[in-house]
Amino acid sequence: MGYFQAAEKADHKLSKEDYKEQVPDLRIRLLQMQELLKRADFPVMVLISGVDGAGKGELVNRLNEWMDPRYLQTFAFGPKTDEECERPEFWRFWRSLPAKGQLGVYMGSWYSDPISLRLKGLINRKEWLHQLGRGCRFEKLLTDDGVLVIKIWMHLGKQDQIDRMEKLSSDPVTAWRVTDFEREHLRVYDRFRELASETLELTSRDNAPWQVVYGKDEHYREITIAEEICRQVEERLEGKGRCVSVDTLEKEAGEVFEEYDRKAPKLKKLDLSASLDKKQYKAELAFQQSRLNSLSREAWRRGISTVMALEGWDAAGKGGIIRRIVPAMDARHCRILPIAAPSSLEHRYHYLWRFWQHIPRAGNTTIFDRTWYGRVLVERIEGYAKGHEWKRAYKEICDFESQLVEHGIVLMKYWLHISKEEQLERFQLREVTPHKKFKITEEDYRNRERWDEYEEAVEDMVARTHQPDSPWLLIEGNDKRYARVKAITSYCDRLEAAIESNIINL
C-alpha cells in the first residue's frame, strides 16, 4: 500500500496563475518534441491508468489539445469486439501498436482487465499474477526493441473521491457523470487501492516504471504529466534516459541463450532413410486426408483454430505438404501466408507484429510458409539481427506461442529436414522442370554454402523453443512420401486431441 502514501500526503496544487504562465512554453516544447520524434527510430507508448475520477479522460483530451493531434493516436480498450474475442487476449494490443516515430496514448492497458477481474473475484490470485506477468513480458519485449513505454497512474484518495462525487452530484449539469458504476466503485475503493498498489509494485520495472500522479488538482496533474512525457521523450531523443544499454541487452540475451532443453529432438538423430512405397503412400495419404477432412470440419464447428508453422531447408518439400493438406480442408477457412523479407512498413514494428496480424479467427487455419523463426535462422546467419536480438528472440517466441496455445489454438511447428546431397539433387531437377525452374535462384546456391551454420542455428532453435505444449516436429524429408504422410498424420492427431479436450471441457 506504500505506493500511494507519498502521493496522498503531499500537497499537489498549482495555482491558476502559475498554470497560465507555464502552459505556452510547455506547448511549444511538446510540439518540438513531436517534430523530432517523427524522424526518430523508436515509438512512444503512454499508458494513462488509475482511479476513476482522477481525470484520465480530461487529461487525454488535454494532450490532444496541446500536442499536434495528427501525430498522436489515442487508443481505448473497451469491451472486446467479436473479432477480438476470437483471438488471444493480446491480439488487440498488437493491433494498436505505434510504428517507429509515432506516439500512442492508451487509456487503460493490459493491466486493466487483471485488476478488474480480480476485484470482482472472477480470477484467483495465481491467474492474476500470471496476467500481470504477461503484461510485464509484453513491455519488456517492447522496450528491448527500443519502444519507450511511459506508464502514468493517476491516483485519488478516498476522501477526495467522495468530495468529487458529491460536488458533481450537487450540480444538475454534471450529475449525470456520477453513474451507478462509479458509486459501486467507491464502495470497493479500499480493496481497489490495495490491489492497484500491489499491481504497481509488481509491474514497476526499470525498463517501464510507473509514475504516480495525484489527480485532484487539474492544473497540477496536466502540467506534471505533460512535462513527464516531454522529459522522457527528450531524454531518449538525446540518446540518454531510460534506454536499456547494449551491455545489459547482451547479458540478458546471453542468459536466454544458455537455457535450453537437452531432451529436445535433434536433427542428427533423424533417420533420413525413412520411406514409404508408392502403394503404402497412396493408401495412407487418402486415409489421413479423409480423416483431416472430418476433423477440420469438426474443429471449425467448435471454433478451434490452427496456426501451422512450416520451416525447413530450401527444396525440402514445404509446398508439397501444403498441397496435400489444404485440399482436405475447407478452403474458405484456410489461409496460406508465404513469408518473405519484411516490407518497409513491417520494419517499423517489432518483428513479431506482422505475424500477430494474421492470427486466424475462431475455427480458421493459417499456414505460415516460413515464420517468425526467420529471426533466429536467416536473420541470425545473414546478420540482419544483432546478437542480442536473435538471442533473446527464443524467449519472445516461446511467450508468443504460449499465448496461442493458452487461447486454445492448435499450434503445429514443423522442421522439414533433408540431407545436403538430397537438396542438390532437387535443385538440379528443378532446373530442368519447366514449371519449377523459377523456384531456383543464385541465392539458393549461396545459402547452401552456409549449410553448417544453418544447421547449428536449427539445432539451437529447436532446443530453445521446444516446449511441452508447442513441440517441434522434425520430419525426415528425403523421401517426400514419408514426409507428407508424417506431417498430415501428426496434424490429424493433434486436431483430434484438441477436439477431445474441447468436448471434455464443455
Added chain:
Amino acid sequence: MGYFQAAEKADHKLSKEDYKEQVPDLRIRLLQMQELLKRADFPVMVLISGVDGAGKGELVNRLNEWMDPRYLQTFAFGPKTDEECERPEFWRFWRSLPAKGQLGVYMGSWYSDPISLRLKGLINRKEWLHQLGRGCRFEKLLTDDGVLVIKIWMHLGKQDQIDRMEKLSSDPVTAWRVTDFEREHLRVYDRFRELASETLELTSRDNAPWQVVYGKDEHYREITIAEEICRQVEERLEGKGRCVSVDTLEKEAGEVFEEYDRKAPKLKKLDLSASLDKKQYKAELAFQQSRLNSLSREAWRRGISTVMALEGWDAAGKGGIIRRIVPAMDARHCRILPIAAPSSLEHRYHYLWRFWQHIPRAGNTTIFDRTWYGRVLVERIEGYAKGHEWKRAYKEICDFESQLVEHGIVLMKYWLHISKEEQLERFQLREVTPHKKFKITEEDYRNRERWDEYEEAVEDMVARTHQPDSPWLLIEGNDKRYARVKAITSYCDRLEAAIESNIINL
C-alpha cells in the same frame, strides 16, 4: 430466364478417362500461369457463385489442390462480424481485395445478399436494383484500374437438384449434407432461378461478364472452370483479352469530366475579407466547442460516425482547425490520419483502398488531413495519375462517398481557401517561428508556382463532387478565427441534423 436455358439443354459431361488425361497438363498450365501472375501488375478476382449443390465448395477446394495454394487466397463472406456491421456494406469487400500480382477466389460476392434478401422478400425491387448497380459500379472501378474480374455462375436444373438431394439422403455417410436450408431452397427453386437469371442479365457487362457452367458432372465443371480461369489470365498476361482499351477509358473519363454541377460553390465567389475580432472569436469558439462536446457524445451513444475530409492550400490552417475540434471531442473515439504519398504496399491497390481501411467504427470519428481528393489535385497536377485516371475519379469518389452517407455516416468535406498573398506571408512567418520552421520545405514554394493550375483543379473538383448529401464547404481562410468558427459550427449543425433524423427514424 434465357440465361440458363442453353446450359440446361446441352450435355455437359466428361468421362473419367478424359478427365484423367487432361488434369496433369492443366495443372502445369495453372502453375505456370500463377508464376507469371506473381510478377504482373494486376490482380485477379475469381467469383464462384451459383445454385446450392452445383459444387461451389468442391470446386474451390479443387482449385486449391491444383494450384499453388500459397499464392491463392480464398474468401467466403459469411454472416457479418460486428466490426463489419458497423461499416458500409462494401467495407468487407475492400478488406478482402487482392493486391497486384495476387489471385483471390471468392465464394459468394456482392450479389449474394441482394439475391437472398430479394428472395426472402426483405427488400423491394427498387432496392434490389440499387444493390446490383452498386456491385456493377464496384466491378467497373476495379476493372478500370486493371483488375481482372472473372465471374463464374455454377448452375443446376431443378430435376438434377432433386436427384442430387435424393442421392445424398439415401447414403447415411452423406445424408448430413442435406440440411433444412437446402430443402427450403429447393422449395423456392423456381423463384430463385428467375431472380438469378435476371441478376446475371443485369450484371453481365463487357468488363466483367458472367460465365455459366453446368454443375452436374464434377469432371466437366472442374476442367471447364479451371481452363476458363487459365485462359483469361493468360490472355491478359499477353496484353490481350478483356482489358479495357485506353481509348475507351479516355472516352468514358471524358464523359465523366463533362458532367458537373453548375450551381456548386465557387472559390472565386468567396469573400476572403470575412473575419472575426478576438472577442467574438473567443466567445463563439467556446460556445461551439461546448456544443460539439455534447453533440459528439450523443452521436457516439447513437453510433453515428463521422468522416471528415480536410483539404486546402498549404498553410491554410487545417492543423489549427483540427486542434480546435479534437479537444472538444472524446479523444478515445477520434482518429486523425495525415495522408502522405502512398506507400509501396498502398500502390499495389486501387487508390481508394487505403481510405476504406480507415472507415471508423460506429460512433467514432476519422479526420483525414488531406484525402482521396489527392487523386484529382496533386496526382493530376504532378502527372502521377493519367488523364483518364483522374478524370474518372470524380465518379468513383462520388460513389464512395454515397456509400458512407447511405450508411448514416456524417461526411464533412472542407476546402480551406486563402489568397496567394496570405500564403506567402504565412510561409515567411513559419520560417522564423522555431516550432513551425520544419513545416516549410522547398516543395511548398514549388507548389506555389503552380497556383493557377491547382486553383483550376480545385474548381473542377468541387463542381464534380458537390452532391446534395455530401456537399463541399468552402471556407474563407484568410482570417484564421473566422475559418475555425465556421468549420466547427458547420460540423455541429450537421451532427445535430444527423442526431435529429436518427431520433425520428428510431
